[in-house]
Amino acid sequence: MxxxxxxxxxxxxxxxxxxxxxxxxxxxxxxxxxxxxxxxxxxxxxxxxxxxxxxxxxxxxxxxxxxxxxxxxxxxxxxxxxxxxxxxxxxxxxxxxxxxxxxxxxxxxxxxxxxxxxxxxxxxxxxxxxxxxxxxxxxxxxxxxxxxxxxxxxxxxxxxxxxxxxxxxxxxxxxxxxxxxxxxxxxxxxxxxxxxxxxxxxxxxxxxxxxxxxxxxxxxxxxxxxxxxxxxxxxxxxxxxxxxxxxxxxxxxxxxxxxxxxxxxxxxxxxxxxxxxxxxxxxxxxxxxxxxxxxxxxxxxxxxxxRPDGLFPEPLRDRRRSPLLLRRSRSSERPVIVGIEACRVRKTFGSVVALDEVSVAFEPGQITAIIGSNGSGKTTLLNCLNGIWQPGAGSIGLRWADGVDRPLRRARVHRLARHGLGRSFQVPRLAAGLSVRDNVGLAGDGWGHGANDARLQQTLERWDLTGWLERPVSVLPHGVRRWVELARLDLGGCRVLLLDEPAAGLTDDEVELLVEALLRWKADGCAIVLVEHNHDLVERVADHTVVMVGGRVVGVGALAELRDRGELGDVIGSGSRG
Amino acid sequence: MRELQSLVNGVGLGALYALVGLAAAFVLRVTKIMNFAVGGIVVLAGLFAASSSGLPPALRLILLLLVGAPAGVLVHLVSTRWLEGRSQRPQEHDLGGVLVTVALATALQGLGYLLFGSDLRYATSVVPAATLSLGGGITVTTGTILLVAAVALGGVASWFVLERSGLGRALRAVSDDATTARLSGVRVSTMAYLAYALLGVLCFFVGDVAAEVVGVTPDNVFHIIVGALFGLVIGGGDRIVGPIVGGLIVGLTESVVNARGGQFTATVAQLGLVLVILLVAPRGLFPDRTSRAVG
Structure with missing residues (x-):
């Protein structure tokens, strides 16, 4: 681009x-x-x-x-x-x-x-x-x-x-x-x-x-x-x-x-x-x-x-006026997921075992980091938690805010999202045809726990996006695209956050902003799943670290402790710094 | 008796679909694009064959095969190569790519009408035309036998090129992962040109045979390609046997249902069959045995 x-x-x-x-x-x-x-x-x-x-x-x-x-x-x-x-x-x-x-x-x-x-x-x-x-x-x-x-x-x-x-x-x-x-x-x-x-x-x-x-x-x-x-x-x-x-x-x-x-x-x-x-x-x-x-x-x-957009395309504009249908999301009346766990989850693609008997619980108010080399099954685990893939064996357990046990028989992606499951991606996903404001505002259409125009404006300011509102999203630099995605998550008010390498490609200053947001979400009681190669970041914010190798969980604990154990040291390596 | 005769006719029609389906599957394996323009090339080639009545049939066929390669390359340039790298999405999900091939098929159809009108035209046969009796009043034309033989030949040739030759290995590498293939020293764009050149030759061959056996008219551009692609969907594009068996199923369905219930019922039956396959077995009846990893 x-x-x-x-x-x-x-x-x-x-x-x-x-x-x-x-x-x-x-x-x-x-x-x-x-x-x-x-x-x-x-x-x-x-x-x-x-x-x-x-x-x-x-x-x-x-x-x-x-x-x-x-x-x-x-x-x-x-x-x-x-x-x-x-x-x-x-x-x-x-x-x-x-x-x-x-x-x-x-x-x-x-x-x-x-x-x-x-x-x-x-x-x-x-x-x-x-x-x-x-x-x-x-x-x-x-x-x-x-x-x-x-x-x-x-x-x-x-x-x-x-x-x-x-x-x-x-x-x-x-x-x-x-x-x-x-x-x-x-x-x-x-x-x-x-x-x-x-x-x-x-x-x-x-x-x-x-x-x-x-x-x-x-x-x-x-x-x-x-x-x-x-x-x-x-x-x-x-x-x-x-x-x-x-x-x-x-x-x-x-x-x-x-x-x-x-x-x-x-x-x-x-x-x-x-x-x-x-x-x-x-x-x-x-x-x-x-x-x-x-x-x-x-x-x-x-x-x-x-000219795939045609010779006379409409200029980019906010789509925030006179909603005729589907006027508002009823998400505030829905029960909320506050914690999630994987129980003996197994996922195979053909003969490749991507996840092998993985059991991890993610609790409210805690940041759990998942580290491991590429191909160790981190993103696959996120996708199973997210409902994108159904586990071949084992199950995904949900914890609800009101304590009621409510198994979702067919945990589809959009249904989980509506109950407060948030997700960010390795490469930020934005809708090219929407303005920056609408890309963030999408949160209010699905996730949407009380996302209104005032909160949208507040969120845009918090993530320092107000200077970018006139630009088409296709020309935004990587860091800003990341902020748009995280601002959307922020506005959505999700209580469980699945973050896939949010620090990838960010500068040191930008990582500081990310740390701030992570700690704020943690203080708000969110359960955060952080897949990350940046071990400095993991050491600073994570309550627990889960180490994955070849689709299996090989260690759980604080990163420093794990590193001190000899047999895990090689597996973890030093990761990327900054 | 009429049923049996329609079965025999259906084999001929199915063989035609199978041949076009083989060509489409070939291109699909290399470029991941289902090219609707294939129908246009076949029909135009057939129309040219039908209008060159002065030439000895064998010479005509050779000339057509020679023209086929550059014609295939031209189609590649217009329908896929030009769009490459401009689309932001994987080609198999990009509807713009599908639209381009449909538009090209429409343009080729229009060219057919413009040059040859809408009459059904026949070419003189390479083999002497005759009707053989199979007993019980059931007949088969040499044309149908020729078509079936062509399917066998096309199937074996495709199988050899794709599965047994170094060229096929390179073509398949491009199909599976163009970037890795490029890094391994395979010239991806050359492979695509080559695939389309082969496609052109195959299409011109099919067009000539179709003009000899069933006759061609620009009306049939979408009929032929939709039938062939239906066969490809039913059989699956992973293996050579897919488009062949799929094409035969489509042809037999069309011929048998048409004989009993008319053209409309036949078209609806084909569409219903394909919808069922798409919803129940989206990879077709003959999926690749080594299932691929996803994601």
Whole structure:
């Protein structure tokens, strides 16, 4: 990663803003011309641009925020369109048909979102491509229902525009686009926005801070389905006919292109991109459809490779306003884990025994250091305690604040986190698409014991992060990234902390800050598990030290005592100093 | 009787999927990318074969194999090499990489439509075309036999290259751990080029055979690659036998279900089968016997 100084970053942010203003002005001017002065043809094309942009913005919820590539989005839109037309013809009720369109879109999107938890990116891509094929095959198979290649027309409509009422159609599209854009902005500017970005950028991080990833994905997919279904149902009424050729692969590529060029988490971007991708060829006219598809597909590749954030990305901003859904975390009502222990835990990977009958207890108000050479099983033990891996044999015991014995049968990562299990990583994990403030604030979404805005501000000041709030996290130096991670842990108010080499890569001054925090957490009664190679640090803060060799615990005690015992001295070595 | 005939036809279709699946598995082992563009290359190669009616079939096949290598390298440059090092995530989880290969497949499909239209086209066969009777009214074409023979040949060749040659060792080292392989003196980028060149040759061969036996149209780009990748998912990409058996299962399912319940039911059946495999045995029916450490 290149090192970028503050001035460059500021300049870049400013440039982006100027660029955005210009784009916004051009789009507004275009629409003003379209509404007040454009020809019939111009207005008709601009209407298509507008509806495409609305569908792309709706799809950005899933593709942009959650990073779920649904290659069946053309089928989602198609199913909604056919669902609307068939229901409208059968029942005569437009309102009911709109509802059916929404339900159709929701069903497919929610299924894809649910599957995305179990499948890798490629597998999901393959399955969704196949879903698209199933849809297109269904259109040509059940011709009684779908009308085959001539499609369905003559359904009842709310909006019966004649061919010359292109201005009314354009205004209708504009209404849909503005509505979709505002709703997406509203949904994504609060808690659900922070969680979605965290999931999209680093799903594992989201789990560790206590996010129910599947739930958030499904909720966002349902919202996307509502927006996609209703926008489609309105567009179909404007078009007055549903034909299968509209909903093929070219539509998918077009929507991908609009989103990738415009910026996957942007609203103005896709509108501008839709003008270029849909509008310009329409106004020029007479371009071969296959040639366009080839150009568009190649353009998708260029954009993915060269500008993965798109040409008009939204500037980084805090997502702290008007949380529409999942307003607050109910974590303060949950029972809290205050201690954790491993009982005869065994973990193997193939023929490699990573942990062999490991038994250690971590008590409240104590710092327990785990030392050992690389590959001795330290991180594996942390991962088992954290619920990332289930032990092959043995068990993880939890101690609760109220003394009640409450065995968690399936100790999933996010559930443990919600009961106060905190974790930091060897390499700090931050969500690249969130601001520094939101990265710290993530703690309030999952862990969150009474994390409010005042405490967030306090925490940012305590960790000396207030000077970094304007910077994208991708350009932060290592020490600051570490502070962001530890500040998040601090704000989360976790009572059990699993810290994986927190001192790695820190300067001496920074280590002092870390020691201060460790002692403060200890005084607050936290049970701290400290995996560390820095033996000076261990000697200063640890109450006990656990020595691991080859997946087994070979010694427990104070580090100095352990070092004095001859047979352990070689194993421990002197570790790294500072 | 109709069932038996559809079984025989299914073997031919399955052999086609198996061949494309072998090619995709080959690239997967080296670059960890499932490349949807493979379908596009096969179909375009087939279309070129079908349109070169003036050439003697054997000469045409040789020419295609010669063009295959640079074509494969070109696909590598556009679909994977360009993206390398730009993505922050492991390639197998990076959806941007998948999107690039899907987009390339779409572009190749568009090129097919642009140059050749959407008609089903056939190439003259290298071996004389004939229909053999297996008794009881069941027939098999020489084309189907040719396809099955090609699978056997492709399987043995892949097995030899990957498991028995020094080249295969280097390719596998790259697949398992590119950094370590690089440090051990293997030229990782060269290996990827080589893998794609071999892929190109294999794809052009498959395209030619497909054009001879079942005919090709740009409509089939995604049909072919999805069927082949379904086979790869069902059989698993760890061993040579995976895509072959998986491809045959997909082909047989498609042919038999299609004969009884139509194309729609067949497509749904394939998707259902794959979903079950993905959820129950995500590494496929033939996972690598030496399980790998995680993390």
């Amino acid at each position: 290149s090192i970028v100084d503050k001035a460059t970053v500021r300049q870049r942010i400013r440039d982006d803003r100027t660029w955005r203003r210009i784009v916004q002005l051009l789009v507004v001017a275009l629409y003003a011309y379209g509404v007040f002065g454009g020809s019939y043809g111009f207005q008709a094309t601009l209407t298509t641009v507008t509806f495409t942009a609305a569908l792309a913005v709706a799809y950005s919820l899933v593709l942009g925020y959650l990073d779920v590539f649904n290659f069946a989005q053309h089928a989602v839109i198609g199913i909604a369109a056919y669902g609307f037309a068939i229901t409208a013809v059968a029942t005569g009720s437009v309102l009911f048909a709109v509802l059916v369109a929404c339900v159709c879109a929701i069903a497919v999107l929610a299924a894809v979102a649910g599957l995305s938890a179990r499948l890798t990116g490629f597998q999901l891509g393959l399955v969704t491509i196949s879903v698209g094929t199933v849809f297109l095959t269904a259109l040509t198979t059940f011709t009684d229902l779908t009308g085959g290649s001539s499609g369905i027309a003559g359904f009842p409509r709310w909006f019966e525009f004649s061919a010359l009422e292109t201005r009314a159609a354009l205004l209708l599209g504009l209404g849909v686009l503005v509505g979709t854009g505002l709703l997406v902005k509203l949904i994504m500017s609060g808690r659900i926005g922070r969680l979605s970005v965290a999931i999209g950028d680093d799903e594992f991080l989201a789990r560790v801070v206590g996010t129910n990833v599947v739930l958030v994905r499904v909720v966002v997919a349902v919202l996307c389905g509502v927006l996609t279904g209703s926008a489609t149902a309105i567009w179909v009424q404007q078009q007055a006919v549903v034909v299968p050729t509209t909903y093929g692969l070219p539509m998918l590529i077009q929507i991908f292109l609009v989103l990738m060029v415009g910026g996957r988490r942007s609203i103005w971007g896709p509108v501008a991109a839709s003008v270029v991708v849909v509008g310009v060829p329409g106004w020029i006219g007479g371009i071969d459809g296959n040639l366009l598809t080839i150009l568009f597909a190649l353009l998708v590749i260029v954009v993915v490779v060269r």
